[in-house]
Amino acid sequence: MRAWQDIDPVEEIPLLGGDVTVGVVRVGDTVRRPLGPHSPLVHALLRHLAQVEFDGAPRLLGVDERGREVLTYVEGEVAGRPRPGWIADEERLRSVARLLRRYDDAAVGFTPPPGSVPDAPAVDHPAVRAAALDEPELVGHVDVTPENVVFRDGAAVALIDFDLARPATRLDEVVNALTHWAPLAAPGDRDPLLSDVDVPRRCRLFADAYGLADDARGRLVDVAVLRSRKSWHVMRHRAEADGGGWARMWADGVGDVIRRREAWLVEHGPTITAALLDRSAAL
Numbered sequence: 001m002r003a004w005q006d007i008d009p010v011e012e013i014p015l016l017g018g019d020v021t022v023g024v025v026r027v028g029d030t031v032r033r034p035l036g037p038h039s040p041l042v043h044a045l046l047r048h049l050a051q052v053e054f055d056g057a058p059r060l061l062g063v064d065e066r067g068r069e070v071l072t073y074v075e076g077e078v079a080g081r082p083r084p085g086w087i088a089d090e091e092r093l094r095s096v097a098r099l100l101r102r103y104d105d106a107a108v109g110f111t112p113p114p115g116s117v118p119d120a121p122a123v124d125h126p127a128v129r130a131a132a133l134d135e136p137e138l139v140g141h142v143d144v145t146p147e148n149v150v151f152r153d154g155a156a157v158a159l160i161d162f163d164l165a166r167p168a169t170r171l172d173e174v175v176n177a178l179t180h181w182a183p184l185a186a187p188g189d190r191d192p193l194l195s196d197v198d199v200p201r202r203c204r205l206f207a208d209a210y211g212l213a214d215d216a217r218g219r220l221v222d223v224a225v226l227r228s229r230k231s232w233h234v235m236r237h238r239a240e241a242d243g244g245g246w247a248r249m250w251a252d253g254v255g256d257v258i259r260r261r262e263a264w265l266v267e268h269g270p271t272i273t274a275a276l277l278d279r280s281a282a283l
């Protein structure tokens, strides 16, 4: 890959919204982001996506003179905070599911380069092992937060921020996206615009638009609970080991949010599963 040289010094505009990465900037029609140990994996993935002509991800242009990755800037709107009024919109929800399905289909043929590693800490705990029972099907995005989806004309057009990409199942992908977009969270922990939405219905809309298989639907709640337990341990580990934004999120109580999610999922799991599997229900 060539080294990226700016001909003229161009203004750097900080891009905020993410919780973790320091120093994400826009320069003209490019984005610059710091490299990390996971970058070889992410770069190979982005090159694969370009090769199979998947249009829902930024293109990797190279590495700049300051050692940052250079990506194309994807025009459109990204939900920040406070959340925009459309965050609960069902058509947008469906479009996120369709985009994720297209991404997963495009990622299936990708094989990580030998020696490349994801940004996924090895946390040795029974709860972490319990969440990793299924054989991975693809390298998933698994960070489909509102901040990481670009919309145009009311529909999701691109995923950004592939830093957490790692081997995953399709069900992992759907559970991750639903965590943020259904959302799978206790009502008191949701954005006010989402506190009264019909979560089981939104799970069903998402699963239908994704085309999630029946067996995966039947296991979705169990997997969501296992993932929730795992993420409590991973988040605590990252807060201690990595500090920065991870420590900030932990100090702000994300661990308690995760625990409340788990309790809410256990209580409402049967309703969610029924909505996912009820073929007679018209939506």
Ligand SMILES: Nc1ncnc2c1ncn2[C@@H]1O[C@H](COP(=O)(O)OP(=O)(O)O)[C@@H](O)[C@H]1O
Binding pocket: 015, 016, 017, 018, 019, 020, 021, 022, 024, 031, 033, 058, 071, 072, 073, 074, 075, 078, 147, 148, 150, 160, 161, 163
């Ligand atoms: N390629 C891109 N195109 C358009 N916007 C981007 C792009 N990359 C980042 N952004 C914007 O910058 C924000 C933070 O960047 P992101 O890559 O998600 O970093 P973080 O790891 O901090 O979440 C995003 O939420 C989005 O608004």
Ligand SMILES: [Mg+2]
Binding pocket: 017, 018, 019, 147, 148, 160, 161
């Ligand atoms: Mg992000």
